[in-house]
Amino acid sequence: MRKQIKKNKLRHYRRLMNWTQLELAEAVGSRQQYIGTYERGIIGTPKCLKPKIASVLGLPFEVVFPEDTDRTVQGVGNEKSKNRDN
Secondary structure (H helix, E strand, C coil): CCCCCCCCCCHHHHHHHHCCHHHHHHHHHCCCHHHHHHHHHHCCCCCCCCCHHHHHHCHHHHHHHHHHHHHHHCCCCCCCCCCCCC
């Protein structure tokens, strides 16, 4: 039995946009077979493709790949706190 990688919301949002796996793959420079394996969680989506996929779908990265949000956002303060005069 293969180890299942934590699923993302890629399939859900791709279908909402009425895109096929092939259309998404062509838009991000990948192959349809890979998009299918990313959606099923057989292999993880490569880090370099995640921002492209989110951008092509017109959605924030955190929405399509919520499992990465904690690691991506850790240690990043909000813009208001960065720009405060002390």
